[in-house]
Amino acid sequence: MLPAPWLPTAWLRTRRLPATRLPSAPIPAAPRERHPSGRGLVRRPFALLSAAAALTAALTGAPAATADTDPPPGEPATATADPLPAWQTNGTVWTVAIVGGTVYAGGSFTAIRPPGTAPGDPAEIPRGGLAAFDAATGEPLPWNPLVEANPGNEATVEDLEPSPDGRTLYVGGRFTKINGLSRPRIGSFSLPGGALTGFRHEMESAVETLAATGSTVYAGGSFTTVDGVPRARLAAFAASDGSLTAWAPAADRRVMSMIVSPDGSRVVIGGKFNTLNGNPPHGLGAVRTDATGTSAPWQTGLEYVSDSRQSWATDMVADGDTVYVGAAGTGTFDGRLAVDPDGGALRWIDNCLGGTETVSLLEGVLYSGSHAHDCSTQPGGFPSLNGSHQRLLAEPARPDPAQYDTPPILHWFPDTDGGAGTDNQGPRAMDNDGRYLWVGGDFTTVNGRSQQGLTRFGTLAVQADTTPPQPLAAPTVAPPAGSSGALTVTWTQSWDRDNRRLTYRVVRDGTTVVHTLDSASAFWDLAKLTYTDTGLAPGSAHTYTVRATDHFGNTTESPPAGPVQAGLARSGGEAQR
DSSP states (O other): OOOGGGSOHHHHHHTOOTTSOOOOOOOOOSSOEEOTTSSOEEOHHHHHHHHHHHHHHHHTTOOOOOOSSSOOTTSOOOOOSOOBOOOEESSEEEEEEEETTEEEEEEEOSEEEOTTOOTTOTTOEEOBSEEEEETTTOOBOSOOOBEEOSTTSOOEEEEEEEOTTSSEEEEEEEOSEETTEEOSSEEEEETTTOOBOSOOOOBSSOEEEEEEOSSEEEEEESOOEETTEEOSSEEEEETTTOOBOSOOOOBSSOEEEEEEOTTSSEEEEEESOSOBTTBOOSSEEEEESSSSOOBOOOOOOOOEEETTEEEEEEEEEEOSSOEEEEEEESSSOOSEEEEOTTTOOEEEEEOOBSOEEEEEEETTEEEEEEEEOBOTTSTTOOOOOTTOOEEEEEEESSOOTTTOSSOOOOSOOOOBOOOSSSSOOOEEEEEEOSSEEEEEESOSEETTEEOOSEEEEEOTTTOOOOOOOOOOOOOEEEOOTTOSSEEEEEEEOOOOSSOSEEEEEEEETTTEEEEEEEEEOBTTBOOEEEEEEESOOTTOEEEEEEEEEOTTOOEEEOOOEEEEEOBSOOSSOEEEO
16 A cells, blocks of 8 residues: 555545545645746646546536537537448457558457358458458458467467557567467567567566657566566667667556657556555656656556555557546546646546546547446536446547536447456457547447457548437327317437437328427437427327437438327427427
């Protein structure tokens, strides 16, 4: 457990808000330092205020988000929620990396197969933990290396990291051989050809995360030696010749994610560690990219109560001045946050419940894979799903400060299942090329249809939004009490995975549209809508259906209700929600 000054239990108790959940507690920082950018003094209490303000804004009725594939002005458009064809795997995909037009996937699988087919299909072809696909078509490419582990162990590729010039692909994980050659837990391939290089080091335990610059390859995991030389879960290698460098910061526990800061001066590191180079905070920190990996000031940590109740950083992405972090936890924070890589000041926090495993940044939208089950802390978020999950989410990376202190949940709701195992996770990895968003994991369905291990989505630049709203139940139709010549039609809203507002049309007798209504809906908030059709011949019988149409003309229609006889009338038609 961390020393008392870094995790005061009294602080955790007294700042827990009634009937809600504590924001991911940023752990107090070391003495304040002048921010190099000239933005004044930054220290942890300000980060805490930001997190508290974010939660307060969400709980007190901040504006609801409406962004989707056709958003209102000022909101970022999302990718469509329509999955594109992609080959599947027969096991978990733990990492995805896109280089040029090629998608590289790594994990613990032994074969791939066409979309829409079952495991063991005659079209299935072998792939040993690594595979490559055309990013634009989802079709497999010939690249077929074989990753192996010691007898009795499962070979797993944990991370793939391309060099900035796209000429080398580094691979780390839990394996001992690649293509029959000794590569204990780390290796590399030359691109675009995909040949295994001579890069080899003896890592005595798993490499879980990699980061690369033009000069250096950084590795993190659970290893404690490299080629017999002590390295406490962090190491670096020269990109020029693959040699082990003197860079040797120390993490006291497992390292699970890392990214080089946009200016190249620091490596931001996440995991289950309590200290980096002997310094708190827990779970998130930074060291310099200097010769030895000296400590860099850092303000925002993750919550740690005990080994069985803690948070850890699972994945990171960055833009020009911000690092976005996904976190998982056990009874603690497991949402997403944004930090300044130069000192770790908190920019915003998303306190959705349900561990986040992966994040990807595309056209100003932060996509995430998790097993989210309660996002009531966020504007536009859903309440507790009572045992269900929404495993794919989107939010603006830079929420409008005039409206939000915390990111709203955007209206983008494709989904996967949790897979066949016991983890009940689903998505594990994401990457994009600016047009296609690829998702890997241990799921076996996407949007309710069979699709294992891999799926992909596209922006409107490369695909149309073609999926109609969700099915509508047949409306109920009844004559208003004490009237004739009128029938009241009542129906429950539909919802669409990537369009919040739908147009409803009430259709009489299969052909006549008698009413049109625009209305917003989401999967957790489906209201009853009604319309009273008047001016009918008393005693005449009619059937009714309801159509729901999205912005792009995709339509779903309910089954018909009736025929029902008209009763006593009121003058004029009436619609209400």
